[in-house]
Structure formats: C-alpha cells, structure tokens
Amino acid sequence: MRQADETTRQKLADALRAEPATPSELATQFDLTPHAVVRHVDHVSRSVDGTDERLLVAPPTCRDCGFDDYDDLLNLPSRCPDCKSESIDEPTFTIE
Numbered sequence: 001m002r003q004a005d006e007t008t009r010q011k012l013a014d015a016l017r018a019e020p021a022t023p024s025e026l027a028t029q030f031d032l033t034p035h036a037v038v039r040h041v042d043h044v045s046r047s048v049d050g051t052d053e054r055l056l057v058a059p060p061t062c063r064d065c066g067f068d069d070y071d072d073l074l075n076l077p078s079r080c081p082d083c084k085s086e087s088i089d090e091p092t093f094t095i096e
Contacts, residue, residue, distance in 0.1 A: 012037070013044045013095060016055070020094035023076060034076055034090070041093055042074050048095060058092040 006014070012026060023034035023041075030037070045055040057073040062080035064087050070077060079086050 008032070009040050009044050009047070012040050013047065016041075016044070016093050016095040017053075020058070020092045022090040022092050024090060026093075038074055038076060044095075045074070053095050056094050056096055060091045061089045063087040063089060 008030060011030060015021060015026060015029065021029075023037040026032070026037045026041075027034045032040070041055070048055055059068045059070055059073050060075070060077050061068040062083060062085055064085040065080060065083040067080050067082040070081075073091055076090060077088055080088060
C-alpha cells in the first residue's frame, strides 16, 4: 500500500514553520484562494494547540489609520471599521 501524500493543511503548517506568510502568499504557493487558506489555517491552529508549538498571528492592519484591533485575527477584513478604508494589510501567520 502506498503512503498518502501530505494533506494541504500539513503542507501549510510546514510552510508556516519555515517562514511567516500572508494568506495571499500561501494561496499562490498552494493554488488556493486566500479565504480557503484562512479556513485551513484555522484548523492548523487547532492541530498545534496542545503541542509545544503555537500559531502566531500578526493582525490585519489598516494602512490609512493604523487600526489593528480586529476581533477575529483569522479573517480577511475588506474595510477598516474605524476609517472605512479598504486599504488593509493582510494578517501574517507563523508557527513557532
């Protein structure tokens, strides 16, 4: 019997162990949408919970006013709740 290939989530976790990345960067690397990456990373965060590793998230940040106090860090906001700007830097994920 042939051993199964790594799952998408395992590949994402390995990539995040190697270096920090945004959803768009991971989407390009793994031929996914950024929103699919966020859903997968949510599951990866549960997988590393209870181990000696942890998922770290640099929050999305508004480029216009600097707002970064989003309630859900595993999200791709379309607008800033403070200034309503659509100029938002994506969150950055890493596993340490």
